[in-house]
Amino acid sequence: MNLILERTEQVLFFTNMREVLAAASIVAQDYDWYISDIETNFTPSGFSAEDQWMCGEALACLLREPDVQFIWAVFSAVPKGFRSSVTAAPYVDGNPDYWNGTHLIPQLNGALFEIACWDSSATILVNLPMHAQRSFITKFSDTQPLTSSRRARQ
Template sequence: MNLILERTDAVPFFTEMSSVFKALGMRARDYDWFISDIETNYYGNGFTSEDQWMTGEALERFITENTVQFIWAVFSAFPKGTRFPVEVAPTVDGFPGYWSGVEVASQLANALFEIAAWDSSATILVGLPGKATERFVSVYPDAKLLVSAGR
């Protein structure tokens, strides 16, 4: 299922990933991540603006040790141990699928799900498992189906 969280007072700022994972009832360390189209208010501890593969443990450490707002970014989740050359990295602003009005899939083939930070004003969740969707909506009742949020 695909959701968007925007126009809400329920979060102190978009997209602080440790809060997103907590609301989903998930841990970053349970997956490996391809992170792309990155702009954030903090880089450091091995994290840069370059598109990158990151272990779930490293991502979890980075987001729990630092208060980071991701302004733009796409987090593509994969089973642990996944690595392959990414020829076309997922983008946020340049991806029209979010606003197409139809159910969209993760931009990278075989990604389990995708989390996108949209211009520090929305969190977009694509391909979420049912339980994570239910949990996120229970924490953030302002979240709505992405297909109904077409711009």
């Protein structure tokens, strides 16, 4: 099941990836990451808003930066050591597949799951492992299936 967290007061801001990963019991270092369609509230030292591969350790270090908010971004989690050629970068800004009823799967070939930051107003979780889904819903009880949000937006 794909999930969305929006329209809630359970979070200070929706796209604090440190909080998102913690709520889902996901350890950044357990994966490598392709981060794309990036817009942040500021650019931390040593980070670029360009689409990029990051090892989990580097992502964990970046997320220790206080107050970094990803306004728009797609975090694609892949197995450690995996790198694929990226012909079309995953994107969230303007991506109709989140809302049009398409069977949504991670956009990046080889990705296990993706987390999309939607305009600072929602966090979309695609293909999260079941234990991560349960953990996230336990932390944020206002989380809904993405299909419910799709109906509301149509």
